[in-house]
Amino acid sequence: MMISYDHIVIGVGSMGSAACYHLARRGRSVLGLEQFTIPHELGSHAGETRIIRKAYFEHPDYIPLLIRAYENWQELTERSGKQLYHKTGLFYAAPKGHELINSIRRSAELYNIPLESGVPTKFSLPTGYESLFEPDAGYVEPENTIRALVHHAIDLGAEIHEREQVLGWNGGGQPGYVTVRTNIAEYRCKKLIVTAGAWSAKMIPGIDKHLRVTRQVLAWLKPAEPEQFTKEKFPCWLIATENDKGAYYGFPIIPSHLGALKFAYHYPGSDTEADSVNRKVVIEDTENLLDFARKFLPPASGEIESTKVCLYSNSPDENFVIDNLAGMEDQVCVAWGFSGHGFKFVPVVGEILADLAMYGKTSLPIEFLNAGRFSA
Ligand SMILES: Cc1cc2nc3c(=O)[nH]c(=O)nc-3n(C[C@H](O)[C@H](O)[C@H](O)COP(=O)(O)OP(=O)(O)OC[C@H]3O[C@@H](n4cnc5c(N)ncnc54)[C@H](O)[C@@H]3O)c2cc1C
Known part of the structure; x- marks a missing residue:
C-alpha cells in the first residue's frame, strides 16, 4: 500500500521548509522530500545571511506581504528562542x-x-x-531559519525525508490523488506543493522556457x-x-x-x-x-x-510565481522564480502555500505573482 498524506512538498529548502511548518501547524499530514541534506550548499539558500527590508524598490505590491513576513519572523523567533532576524x-x-x-x-x-x-x-x-x-x-539567517522551520514541522507531526530525490509525479492515477515517485518509494497526496528552487523546471511542466x-x-x-x-x-x-x-x-x-x-x-x-x-x-x-x-x-x-x-x-520579470498549477488547480500548487530576493519572504510564502494547499486560495495579496502572466 502506498502511504498517503494530505500534502507532499517537493524541495525542503527555503520555501518548502516554511510550507511544511505551516501545514503541520494547521494539523495537516505532510511529507517533505529533499534531495540533499537540510540545509545544504548547492541551491539558493547558502551563505549565512540574507538582507531583509521593507521599502521595496522592486515593486510596492510586495510590501503588504513583507509586513506580514515581519510578523512571521517575530513569531518564529519567539517559537524557536533563536534570533533569526537581526535589525542592523x-x-x-x-x-x-x-x-x-x-x-x-x-x-x-x-x-x-x-x-x-x-x-x-x-x-x-x-x-x-x-x-x-x-x-x-537588517539580515536573517537562511540556514538556521530552515533548520528551525524543519525542527518545528517535525515536532508538529510532519515527516521530512532528507537525501530522497523526487523523480516525477502525476495526477492522472487514482482520482483525487497525486502520486509522487522518488529514488526510494512512491507516495500519494491530495495536494502537492512544488518548491524546487533552481530545479523547478524538472518538476513543473511548461516553465523551462521561463525559468x-x-x-x-x-x-x-x-x-x-x-x-x-x-x-x-x-x-x-x-x-x-x-x-x-x-x-x-x-x-x-x-x-x-x-x-x-x-x-x-x-x-x-x-x-x-x-x-x-x-x-x-x-x-x-x-x-x-x-x-x-x-x-x-x-x-x-x-x-x-x-x-x-x-x-x-x-522568472522573466524577476518577480516570484506563487500559484495553483494551471489545469491542475485542485491538485498542485507551485512557488518558483524567487529571482535572488525571496528569502526575506520565507515565512509568509509558507503561510500562502499552506492556504493554497488547503483552500485553493489565500487572503494575502498575491494576484501580481500569478503564473498566467507568462502564458501569453
Ligand atoms: C547569492 C544569493 C544572495 C541572495 N540574497 C538575498 C537577500 O539578501 N535577501 C533575500 O530576501 N533573498 C536573497 N536571495 C534569494 C533567496 O535566497 C532565494 O530567493 C530563496 O532561497 C529561494 O528559495 P527556494 O525555496 O526557491 O530555493 P532553495 O532554498 O534552493 O530550495 C529548493 C530546494 O528544492 C530541492 N529540490 C529540488 N528538486 C528536488 C527534487 N527533485 N527532489 C527533492 N528535492 C528537490 C533542492 O535541493 C532545494 O533544497 C539570495 C540568493 C542568492 C543565491
Missing part, C-alpha cells in the same frame, strides 16, 4: 536621480516606512551620490580592523553605481563568521544549470567586488578570505 538598518546609495533611490522613496511614502538620512563614516561615496537609511531593515538559473558569486573580505564592522557598529548596505546594472550589497561581520565581511553583486550572473554549475571561483569572478570595495568601502578592502557559488532562479 540598511544603508542605500546611488547616483542622484537613480531609479533605486526614487523607488525606495515611493514605496516608503506609500506605506509610511521610516527612512533616515546620513552616511555611515566607513563609506566613501563619490560626489553626486544620494543615500537613505532604513532603520528597520533562468544563474551563477552568483559571494565573497568574504578581510578588513584591517574587523572590530569596526560588527553588527552593533556597521549596517547592511546596498549601493548602485553609475556603470553597473545591478547593485552591490553587503553585511556586517556576524558572530559565527568572525574576521570577514560578506560582499555580493545583485544582478543575474551567467546562465547555468543547477546540476552542472561551475562552483570553482576564479580571480575574474571577484574583480568587480574588490574594485567596488576599494572605491566605496576602503577600510573593508582587504584580501578575500573565502568565496561561494550560489544560484538565482529568475
Whole structure:
C-alpha cells in the first residue's frame, strides 16, 4: 500500500521548509522530500545571511506581504528562542536621480516606512551620490531559519525525508490523488506543493522556457580592523553605481563568521544549470567586488578570505510565481522564480502555500505573482 498524506512538498529548502511548518501547524499530514541534506550548499539558500527590508524598490505590491513576513519572523523567533532576524538598518546609495533611490522613496511614502538620512563614516561615496537609511531593515539567517522551520514541522507531526530525490509525479492515477515517485518509494497526496528552487523546471511542466538559473558569486573580505564592522557598529548596505546594472550589497561581520565581511553583486550572473554549475571561483569572478570595495568601502578592502557559488532562479520579470498549477488547480500548487530576493519572504510564502494547499486560495495579496502572466 502506498502511504498517503494530505500534502507532499517537493524541495525542503527555503520555501518548502516554511510550507511544511505551516501545514503541520494547521494539523495537516505532510511529507517533505529533499534531495540533499537540510540545509545544504548547492541551491539558493547558502551563505549565512540574507538582507531583509521593507521599502521595496522592486515593486510596492510586495510590501503588504513583507509586513506580514515581519510578523512571521517575530513569531518564529519567539517559537524557536533563536534570533533569526537581526535589525542592523540598511544603508542605500546611488547616483542622484537613480531609479533605486526614487523607488525606495515611493514605496516608503506609500506605506509610511521610516527612512533616515546620513552616511555611515566607513563609506566613501563619490560626489553626486544620494543615500537613505532604513532603520528597520537588517539580515536573517537562511540556514538556521530552515533548520528551525524543519525542527518545528517535525515536532508538529510532519515527516521530512532528507537525501530522497523526487523523480516525477502525476495526477492522472487514482482520482483525487497525486502520486509522487522518488529514488526510494512512491507516495500519494491530495495536494502537492512544488518548491524546487533552481530545479523547478524538472518538476513543473511548461516553465523551462521561463525559468533562468544563474551563477552568483559571494565573497568574504578581510578588513584591517574587523572590530569596526560588527553588527552593533556597521549596517547592511546596498549601493548602485553609475556603470553597473545591478547593485552591490553587503553585511556586517556576524558572530559565527568572525574576521570577514560578506560582499555580493545583485544582478543575474551567467546562465547555468543547477546540476552542472561551475562552483570553482576564479580571480575574474571577484574583480568587480574588490574594485567596488576599494572605491566605496576602503577600510573593508582587504584580501578575500573565502568565496561561494550560489544560484538565482529568475522568472522573466524577476518577480516570484506563487500559484495553483494551471489545469491542475485542485491538485498542485507551485512557488518558483524567487529571482535572488525571496528569502526575506520565507515565512509568509509558507503561510500562502499552506492556504493554497488547503483552500485553493489565500487572503494575502498575491494576484501580481500569478503564473498566467507568462502564458501569453
Ligand atoms: C547569492 C544569493 C544572495 C541572495 N540574497 C538575498 C537577500 O539578501 N535577501 C533575500 O530576501 N533573498 C536573497 N536571495 C534569494 C533567496 O535566497 C532565494 O530567493 C530563496 O532561497 C529561494 O528559495 P527556494 O525555496 O526557491 O530555493 P532553495 O532554498 O534552493 O530550495 C529548493 C530546494 O528544492 C530541492 N529540490 C529540488 N528538486 C528536488 C527534487 N527533485 N527532489 C527533492 N528535492 C528537490 C533542492 O535541493 C532545494 O533544497 C539570495 C540568493 C542568492 C543565491
